Amino acid sequence: MPPHNLAEQAQQLRVLAREFEALHARVRDVSYTPGTDALRQISPLLLKAQDLTATIVVRLGALDGSAYANVAGSRASLECLASVVVASSLASNDLAGALSANPYEGAPFPGYLADDEAVRIARHAEAIPHMTGHLADAAHQLDLCATGCHYVATGITRDLAAAREAEPVQRTTGPALTDAQYDEPGRQATAEPRSAVAPTATAVAAPRSPAVQRARR
Numbered sequence: 001m002p003p004h005n006l007a008e009q010a011q012q013l014r015v016l017a018r019e020f021e022a023l024h025a026r027v028r029d030v031s032y033t034p035g036t037d038a039l040r041q042i043s044p045l046l047l048k049a050q051d052l053t054a055t056i057v058v059r060l061g062a063l064d065g066s067a068y069a070n071v072a073g074s075r076a077s078l079e080c081l082a083s084v085v086v087a088s089s090l091a092s093n094d095l096a097g098a099l100s101a102n103p104y105e106g107a108p109f110p111g112y113l114a115d116d117e118a119v120r121i122a123r124h125a126e127a128i129p130h131m132t133g134h135l136a137d138a139a140h141q142l143d144l145c146a147t148g149c150h151y152v153a154t155g156i157t158r159d160l161a162a163a164r165e166a167e168p169v170q171r172t173t174g175p176a177l178t179d180a181q182y183d184e185p186g187r188q189a190t191a192e193p194r195s196a197v198a199p200t201a202t203a204v205a206a207p208r209s210p211a212v213q214r215a216r217r
Contacts, residue, residue: 006068009059010156013081016055017149020088023048024142027095027135034124038102038131046095049142053088056145060085068156071163077155084148087141094138101130 027045032038060081068074103123108114115123 006066006156006160009063009066009068010153013059013149013153013156016052016059017146017153019052020142020146020149023052024139024146027091027142028139030135034103034127034131035105039099039104042095042098042102042135045138046092046099049088049092049095049138052145053085053092056081056084056088056149063152063156068159071159073155073159073162077152077159080148080155081152084145084152087144087148091138091141091145094134094141098131098134098138101127101134103127 023045026048030041030045032041060078063069063081064078069078103120103126105120
């Protein structure tokens, strides 16, 4: 998978983290009355958690099948993303547990008396702590999911940057020099200085005086 696709994967994980954060806020702040109202309020949260679980499974498969799996340090990111799958599944399980603890208002079996108001209030009072505990656990798991997605997105970016820095730098070479270019610096002719030759003096006999010439005669 090319680097730009891996960068897109990291961005998708950041978007998924924000969806987990939004669901965490909804679960944390949910308000309900035990019974039918609780079913209506909690059911959409459970369906959204299951949808996010399916999405994170797809993201894990895409990342594991990409070139990122060959990058140093990728194992920690893959394992973290797998733990997000677990946390998201646990959040769904906790939301389902809240629905299970919810006291429903259906009619009893034939021959049994319907609950009076005192029994109804007692059933609600008994269910609320269990439902509150399940919802708190679900919110905690969703918070872990958001943190894990942010961690993996940052890890992808960091690992790719480290892999690029570790690549050997290839030196670029220019075209080969021709023989003339290669020998040009040595072909600078240096004029050899000529040795100074002293001019040869020509001896000229000085003219003799007339008296000397007469004496020799």
